[in-house]
Amino acid sequence: MLRREERIGLGLAVLLLCLCGGSPGTVPTVLAxxxxxxxxxxEVVRQVLEQQVGKxxxxxxxxxxxxxxxxxxxxTQAVVLSELGGMEFFDATLRLDQVAAVVVKSRTK
Known part of the structure; x- marks a missing residue:
């Protein structure tokens, strides 16, 4: 039979496992x-820009x-760029049909 201190420790461990969502082996791994x-x-330019909102x-x-x-x-027809480089207090509205390319930082060293 378990002593009182051991029962409290075991109960605490079970409670922590329940709060954490189960055992570490059952926690799902989410890949980005x-x-x-x-x-x-x-509409490829619009799609690319939609994925970059806030960036x-x-x-x-x-x-x-x-x-x-x-x-x-x-x-559907335009994009708004804020915090322009060198003109941080200005915004620009650009027609999507006038955009030739969108350059996005995709990785770091």
């Missing part, structure tokens, strides 16, 4: 999947101008 983009879609990107326009900033909103 990178969202995929349909490259043949006519910094560099946008190359058909005119040759580069803008970098944080993607604030993406609509």
């Amino acid at each position: 999947e990178e969202p995929t983009v349909e490259l043949n879609s006519p 910094r990107v560099k946008v190359k326009l058909l005119s040759g101008q580069d803008l970098d900033g944080k993607v604030a909103k993406v609509g």
Whole structure:
């Protein structure tokens, strides 16, 4: 028969396991999947920008101008970049049909 201190310790261990969601072997592992983009879609630029909302990107326009900033909103016809590089107090609204390329930081060293 277990002593009182051993029963309390065992009960505490069971309680902790229940609170933690079971034994360590049963905790599911969640792997982050990178969202995929349909490259043949006519809306590929919009899809890429939607995945980058809240992150910094560099946008190359058909005119040759580069803008970098944080993607604030993406609509069907336009995108809003906030905190523009070198002009942090300004936002820009760009027509999606004028975007030639979206440059995204995808990894670090």
